[in-house]
Amino acid sequence: MSISALQCLKINTCLPLCLVLYFINVCQAWLPDTNTKLINNVNKLSSVSFKGNNSFLDHFTVLYQDQETILLGGRNRVYNLSVFDFVERKHFGIQWPSSEAHGQLCNLKGKNEDECQNYIRMLFHTGPGRILICGTNSFKPLCRNYFYKNGNYMMEKESEGIGVCPYDPDHNSTAIYSNGHLFSATVADFSGGDPLIYREPLRTELSDLKHLNAPNFVSSVTHGEYIYFFFRETAVEFMNCGKIIYSRVARVCKHDKGGPHQSRNKWTTFTKARLNCSVPGEYPFYFDEIQSTSGIIEGQYGDASSKIIYGALTTPDNAIGGSAICVFRMDDIEDVFKGPFKHQEGINANWLPVPDSKVPEPRPGECAIDSRILPDANVNFIKTHPLMERAVPSTYGKPILIRVSLNYRFTAIAVDPQVRTVNDKTYDVIYIGTDDGKVLKVVNVPSENSAKAVVVSENEVFARGVPVKQLTVVSGYGKVVAVSKGETKLITLNHCKSIATCNECLELRDPHCAWDQFKNLCVSVDAVTSFRYLVQDVKRGNGSKCKMQSTDKALEKEIDDNSIVDNAIDEESKSSAEDLLLRIDNESADCNDVNADYRTGCSTIRKSEFSSGTLYGGIISAAMVGLLAGFVGGYCVSRKFHTHYPSAPFIEQHNHLDRLNGNQNSFLARPTKTVNLDVLNVSSDTLPPKKDNLGSLKNLNITNEGTLQKIKKTYI
Ligand SMILES: *[C@@H]1O[C@H](CO)[C@@H](O)[C@H](O)[C@H]1NC(C)=O
Numbered sequence: 137m138s139i140s141a142l143q144c145l146k147i148n149t150c151l152p153l154c155l156v157l158y159f160i161n162v163c164q165a166w167l168p169d170t171n172t173k174l175i176n177n178v179n180k181l182s183s184v185s186f187k188g189n190n191s192f193l194d195h196f197t198v199l200y201q202d203q204e205t206i207l208l209g210g211r212n213r214v215y216n217l218s219v220f221d222f223v224e225r226k227h228f229g230i231q232w233p234s235s236e237a238h239g240q241l242c243n244l245k246g247k248n249e250d251e252c253q254n255y256i257r258m259l260f261h262t263g264p265g266r267i268l269i270c271g272t273n274s275f276k277p278l279c280r281n282y283f284y285k286n287g288n289y290m291m292e293k294e295s296e297g298i299g300v301c302p303y304d305p306d307h308n309s310t311a312i313y314s315n316g317h318l319f320s321a322t323v324a325d326f327s328g329g330d331p332l333i334y335r336e337p338l339r340t341e342l343s344d345l346k347h348l349n350a351p352n353f354v355s356s357v358t359h360g361e362y363i364y365f366f367f368r369e370t371a372v373e374f375m376n377c378g379k380i381i382y383s384r385v386a387r388v389c390k391h392d393k394g395g396p397h398q399s400r401n402k403w404t405t406f407t408k409a410r411l412n413c414s415v416p417g418e419y420p421f422y423f424d425e426i427q428s429t430s431g432i433i434e435g436q437y438g439d440a441s442s443k444i445i446y447g448a449l450t451t452p453d454n455a456i457g458g459s460a461i462c463v464f465r466m467d468d469i470e471d472v473f474k475g476p477f478k479h480q481e482g483i484n485a486n487w488l489p490v491p492d493s494k495v496p497e498p499r500p501g502e503c504a505i506d507s508r509i510l511p512d513a514n515v516n517f518i519k520t521h522p523l524m525e526r527a528v529p530s531t532y533g534k535p536i537l538i539r540v541s542l543n544y545r546f547t548a549i550a551v552d553p554q555v556r557t558v559n560d561k562t563y564d565v566i567y568i569g570t571d572d573g574k575v576l577k578v579v580n581v582p583s584e585n586s587a588k589a590v591v592v593s594e595n596e597v598f599a600r601g602v603p604v605k606q607l608t609v610v611s612g613y614g615k616v617v618a619v620s621k622g623e624t625k626l627i628t629l630n631h632c633k634s635i636a637t638c639n640e641c642l643e644l645r646d647p648h649c650a651w652d653q654f655k656n657l658c659v660s661v662d663a664v665t666s667f668r669y670l671v672q673d674v675k676r677g678n679g680s681k682c683k684m685q686s687t688d689k690a691l692e693k694e695i696d697d698n699s700i701v702d703n704a705i706d707e708e709s710k711s712s713a714e715d716l717l718l719r720i721d722n723e724s725a726d727c728n729d730v731n732a733d734y735r736t737g738c739s740t741i742r743k744s745e746f747s748s749g750t751l752y753g754g755i756i757s758a759a760m761v762g763l764l765a766g767f768v769g770g771y772c773v774s775r776k777f778h779t780h781y782p783s784a785p786f787i788e789q790h791n792h793l794d795r796l797n798g799n800q801n802s803f804l805a806r807p808t809k810t811v812n813l814d815v816l817n818v819s820s821d822t823l824p825p826k827k828d829n830l831g832s833l834k835n836l837n838i839t840n841e842g843t844l845q846k847i848k849k850t851y852i
C-alpha cells in the first residue's frame with residue numbers, strides 16, 4: 137500500500153514534466169501559433185456589449201436564440217435582447233427573484249448573498265406561446281410554466297426543479313427538451329454529490345460510480361430514438377494510481393419506460409463510451425477533457441455527406457495546456473454502441489470486452505417497445521455494464537486543430553454550418569472560445585481522408601483571463617454572441633473590409649470574404665447579391681487566382697467595358713485556376729499533416745503575416761519549453777535508475793493497482809468555478825444510420841519499460 141502511494145507521488149510530480157517532453161517529441165511543429173492570419177485586439181473589433189445590472193455578476197447563459205431575439209438567463213431574470221443591435225427589450229424580460237423564505241433558508245445553509253439568488257439556467261418552448269423556465273432559486277431549484285397573453289408572459293404553474301436544474305449557477309449541467317419531455321443531466325442534491333441523467337421519473341443509478349463518476353456535463357443532442365449526452369468524468373476503468381478524467385458520450389432511449397420491479401424508476405438504456413481525441417502514434421497523445429461541443433451538423437465533407445459533431449477537448453488542468461478540436465461522426469458513435477460492452481470481473485481485475493455469447497437477448501441498452509416487460513437478465517446486465525468497450529474514434533483519426541499554449545485552453549465552440557462559397561462549395565466555420573478571453577475563427581477544410589482547420593483570426597473579446605463560457609452563432613455575417621460570467625458581447629468576426637489586396641483576401645481563406653475584381657475590394661459574401669467578379673480560394677488559400685484573372689485579357693476587357701456577361705468567364709477562369717492548383721498540390725503531396733502550414737515548403741505563408749509580437753512569443757516560449765524539457769528529461773532519466781515507474785497515465789494500460797484510491801473522494805463536494813450550462817431546444821429528428829465505418833481500434837497494452845525507454849530516447 138505505502139509502496140504504491142510512493143509510486144503515485146513520483147509519477148504525479150514527473151507527469152506534467154514528462155508531458156512537455158512528449159509534446160516536444162511528437163509535435164515540434166505545434167509550438168508557435170503562427171499560422172493565424174489575423175490577430176485582432178479589443179479595439180479593432182466591432183462589438184456591442186451587454187452587462188445586465190452592473191452592480192453584480194449575472195452568470196449569463198444564452199437560453200434561446202432565433203432570427204430576432206436572444207434570451208439571456210441572468211440573476212433573477214430573463215433578459216430579452218434584439219439580435220440586431222443587442223439592445224434590451226425591457227418590456228419583455230421576465231422577472232423572477234427567489235421568495236424571501238427561500239432566500240433566508242439559503243442564508244441559513246451557509247450560502248452568501250450572491251449565491252442566494254435565482255439564476256435562470258434553462259428555458260424551453262413547450263408549445264405555442266408556452267415556455268418552461270428553471271432557475272437555481274437560492275439553492276432550491278424551481279421551474280415555472282409561463283404562457284403568452286396580451287403581449288406578456290404570465291405564470292401558469294410552479295414545480296420543483298430538483299434533478300432538472302442545478303443548485304449552483306457554476307455547475308456544469310445540460311438539458312434538452314424533446315418530444316414533450318425534458319431530459320436533464322445535472323446534480324440532485326445541495327452539495328453536488330449526486331449527479332444524474334434524468335427524465336421524470338427515470339434516473340441513472342444512485343451512487344454507482346460505473347454510471348456517473350463526478351461528471352461535468354457539456355451538452356446534449358437528440359438523434360434518432362436517443363438523446364446523447366457529452367461529458368467528462370473520472371474514469372473507473374483506468375487502473376493506474378491516481379485518477380484520470382475521460383471524455384464520454386452517453387445515451388438513453390427517448391421512450392424508455394423504466395425496468396420491471398424495483399428498477400421502475402431507473403433507465404434501462406443508459407450506456408456510455410469514451411471519446412478518443414488523440415494524436416496517433418506508437419503512444420497516442422490524448423486530449424481527454426471535453427469542454428464543449430457543437431450541435432449535430434449535417435454537411436458535405438470530402439465526397440461524403442455525414443452528420444457530425446465538433447468537440448473542443450483539452451489536456452488536464454495540471455498539465456501543459458493543450459487544446460484540440462476533434463470531429464465525431466454520429467455513425468461512428470452509433471457503431472460503438474452496437475459493439476462489445478466492457479466488463480470487470482472483480483475489484484482488481486482487468487477490464488475486458490464481454491464475449492458476445494454472454495450478452496443477453498434482446499440486446500441490452502437498445503430502445504425496447506416496452507422496457508417494463510424486459511427480462512430481468514437484460515435489465516441487470518445494462519445496470520452492471522453501462523460502459524462500452526471501444527472508444528468513439530475521431531474522424532480522420534486525429535484532431536483537425538491543435539493548440540499548445542501556456543496561456544490558454546479552449547472552453548467553448550460554436551459552428552456556422554456549411555457556409556456557401558462563391559463556387560458553390562460549403563465549409564463549416566468554427567468559432568472557438570478560450571479561457572483567456574479570446575475567440576478564434578477557424579475554417580474546417582476537409583479533403584479526401586483528412587481535414588485541417590485553418591485559423592482565420594484570433595480575437596481578443598474579453599479581458600485577459602476572463603473565460604469565454606459559451607458561444608452562439610447569429611446567422612451569417614460572421615456574427616457571434618460570446619458569453620462570459622458578467623458580460624455578453626455581440627461581435628462581428630468578419631474581417632473582409634480590413635483587407636487591402638486580392639492576395640491577402642484569398643489567403644485569408646474565410647468563406648465569408650471574397651475579392652471583387654470589379655470593385656477591387658475584399659467584400660463580405662453575405663452582403664452581395666451577385667457572385668460575378670468574385671474570386672475566393674478557401675480550399676488552398678492561394679493568391680494565384682488573382683494573377684490569373686488580372687492577366688486574363690478577356691476578363692479585364694469585360695470589366696473595363698462594364699458590359700453584362702454571364703458566368704461563363706468566371707467558370708472558365710475557375711477551371712484554369714483549378715489546374716494550376718492541382719499542380720501545386722502535387723508538389724506538396726506529403727504535406728497533408730495537421731501542421732503542414734508550419735513546415736517549410738508545405739504552404740506559402742508570407743513572412744509579413746507573422747507580427748513581430750508572435751515571433752518573439754514563439755521564440756520565448758520555445759526557449760522556455762526547451763529549458764523545462766531539459767530539466768525534466770534529466771529528472772526523469774535520473775529517476776529511472778532508482779525505480780521502475782508504471783507508465784504515465786495518459787497511455788492506456790491495464791495494471792493491477794488499487795483503483796479505489798482514486799475514486800473515494802468523488803462524493804465530496806467539489807470546488808466550484810465557471811459555469812457551462814448548455815441548454816438546447818430541439819425537436820426530434822430521425823435518420824437511420826448510414827455507413828459502417830469504424831477505424832481499427834485496439835486497446836494498447838504497453839509494458840512499463842516501454843514508456844520510459846521511449847522518453848529516454850526522446851531526450852537523448
Ligand atoms: C440593479 O439591481 C439592484 C438590486 O436588485 C436594483 O436596485 C437596481 O435598480 C438595478 N439596476 C439596474 C440598472 O437595473
Ligand SMILES: *[C@@H]1O[C@H](CO)[C@@H](O)[C@H](O)[C@H]1NC(C)=O
Pocket residue numbers: 205207216225228229230289
Ligand atoms: C422577446 O421580445 C419579443 C419582441 O420583439 C417578443 O416577441 C418575445 O415574445 C419576447 N420573448 C420573451 C420570452 O419575453
Ligand SMILES: *[C@@H]1O[C@H](CO)[C@@H](O)[C@H](O)[C@H]1NC(C)=O
Pocket residue numbers: 412413414415416417420526527529533534788831833834835836
Ligand atoms: C485512439 O485513436 C488512436 C488514433 O486513431 C489509436 O491509436 C488509439 O488506439 C485509440 N485509443 C483508444 C483507447 O481507442
Ligand SMILES: *[C@@H]1O[C@H](CO)[C@@H](O)[C@H](O)[C@H]1NC(C)=O
Pocket residue numbers: 306307308352427547806807808809810811812
Ligand atoms: C465547469 O467547467 C469549467 C470549464 O471546464 C470548469 O473550470 C469548472 O470547474 C466546472 N465547474 C464545476 C462546478 O466543476
